[in-house]
Amino acid sequence: MAKEKRQIIGEPMTDDQVKVFLDVQAPADGTSRDLHVLVTAYRGLREHDFERFLGYFKAAGLDLNATDLQGRDFVALIADQRNAEAYIEAINSARA
Template identity: 35%
Template structure:
């Protein structure tokens, strides 16, 4: 079967697109702050993620929120081979 969708690389993210991740909600009963932070990490480049975190913190959201498994987004990012830039952004925003 042929893929019906091409992967988009180097997409330009507007502030509105970045802010739209503040509306993401979990469907598993998990922590909303954790879920939106994880989805932003999974979807954005580090520079866009840094911008997202500025909006996230303006809403006084918890940068240390934990998932149902007890791990924070910083815990998850720290395990990833290309996660160092994201971990630095999270730590600068107060993640521990």
């Protein structure tokens, strides 16, 4: 039986907890590491924590415009997700 993932709502994340997403390694299928890091952070962080993460992402010299093997960037990959709007706004702001 799989363990349930405990959802933490309302507890603030520390900077170290947000930065841990920078250490994600891309799969060996040729996926852009930078894009994989962004998507993993999107899946694991709340909106305001994702905004904070983007500052660390940029400071680490990672590419906000990274694409997958089909040429899709972060926005293209998440655009059809129901809660994507705030994340798209955050990355567009970070790109500016």
